[in-house]
Amino acid sequence: MIISHNLTALNTMNKLKQKDLAVSKSLGKLSSGLRINGASDDAAGLAISEKMRGQIRGLNQASRNIQDGISLIQVADGAMQEIHSMLQRMNELAVQASNGTYSGSDRLNIQSEVEQLIEEIDEIAGNTGFNGIKLLNGNNEKTEKTEKTGSVVSVNNPPNNKLITISSPVGTSVSEILNNLLTVFNEAKNGQVGDSDSKRVSSKFTLSINNDELSIVCDTGDGFLLSGGSPNLFYQGYIGGSYKYKFTEFINENDFINIMDIGGANGGDTLKFNFSSISKEPEEQKEQKGLTLQIGANSGETLNIKLPNVTTSAIGISSIDVSTIPNAESSLSSISAAIDKVSAERARMGAYQNRLEHSRNNVVTYAENLTAAESRIRDVDMAKEMMELMKNQIFTQAGQAMLLQTNTQPQAILQLLK
Structure with a gap:
């Protein structure tokens, strides 16, 4: 018999600590209502339940x-x-x-x-x-701005006849188309589009726009002839030194304007303004x-x-x-x-x-079915856990009683010393 180490008491104390820990975990589960309070309780179950919670x-x-x-x-x-x-x-x-x-x-x-x-x-x-x-x-929402374009080409019998095609988006108003016409005409007049012949022909005229009204001046003094393919083009008269014409409703792809110089060395020079549509939406239109x-x-x-x-x-x-x-x-x-x-x-x-x-x-x-599945993984079975708590508490009480008994065993040595 030895008294330096009470091995029986140490073993009993170790078992008592385990049961105390089990009681503590049971109390934690019962108080929180969760079977998994930390990753150590069920690492795989925790990962699955967190995914389900998300x-x-x-x-x-x-x-x-x-x-x-x-x-x-x-x-x-x-x-x-x-x-x-x-x-x-x-x-x-x-x-x-x-x-x-x-x-x-x-x-x-x-x-x-x-x-x-x-x-x-x-x-x-x-x-x-x-x-x-x-x-x-x-x-x-507004779409990106669509550029209005124009081109100048020779037609019929170059260089006397020039065609200016004005391309504008569908639905563009008369005033906008005429402004576009003026822009392209001035570009031809300045030599920015077309060729030297188109520059020469356009230089004989000066055009100006006021809303849906087109004003034309023949700068050469030779006189000119204007004709149009639109039933909506109306002559307003010779006002302020220029001939004024007005589009009363709209311009479509069947419309055109012919301006002809009827005198001078190059008599018969003609500018024809033709109109075409492009499929892109203008800035005013919007994309649904x-x-x-x-x-x-x-x-x-x-x-x-x-x-x-x-x-x-x-x-x-x-x-x-x-x-x-x-x-x-x-x-x-x-x-x-x-x-x-x-x-x-x-x-x-x-x-x-x-x-x-x-x-x-x-x-x-x-969501209801996932909640039920997550509950089976994460939530504690209260009845089962109460049974575990009662069992562990009984083991704890028994362990405490046995620890008391193991502490009295070394006293038997005193009988040998008498």
Whole structure:
């Protein structure tokens, strides 16, 4: 027997410490409600559950994103519903104006209401928004500026005949096209485009533009002849030393202007201005945009929503005129087409909403099932852990009693010393 080291007491004390640690862990799990309070409790389970937690929180946010998207669509649809009502009223007014029982002044009064409805449609389309995002004008943004170009070439019998082609974007106004014409003409006159012959021919004239009015001066004094292929080109008279012509409506690809010098050494020199369209959008026009909704917890789980454009220009009613019977009758088809366009946009937005509602239901169910899976990994089984706690507490109490007994064993040595 030895007394320097009480090995029985040391072993008992080691077991008691283990049970105390087990009791401490059980108390921690029961107090937190979690089976895994640290990586040492279950390293693999912790990694899996943390991934699940990130997915669950992402899905919950995606559900809120979807609800925001649904709210945005509902705002847009509510505004388009009112636009539909105004279009129906415009159709009613056009039918009324088509009737021969009304006088011209009556139709002007009807036209006044139509114009107010057109303005209000543009007002709603331009101002309806959600969190600063415009919803009914296509969420338009300006595109890059499109250059207006021109070229000068020889035609028919060089060098006497020169063709200046003015290329402008579709929808460009008369005044802009004429300004473009003036720019290219002056470039030819200064020798920047074309050749020496085109410079010589153009140097005989001076052109100026005032809105949709073209002023021409023949600097050689030989006189000139102007002709045009546009039914909208009207001679205004010889005013202030120049001949003035005016385009009253528009210029298209079938229009042209011929300016001919009818005297001098090179009589018959001709400049022909031809007009063509280019497909690029001008700066004033805008490109329709949309928005992207994040409807899932992972990258790429998105829905692109193309926002409607129901401005009067987009649906083709910006210039509706019912002041005459023929105009009123022709406007009926335009209004009907506009109603169909708005109906199509509402149907598309409604389809988006239905899809988002199904997406939201899926996301909510997905998050619920993941939460249940994460709970089975991370959460503690309270009943089972209570059993472990009671067992370990009993072991602790027994260990304490046994430690007391092992401390009395060295006292047996005293019997040998008597």
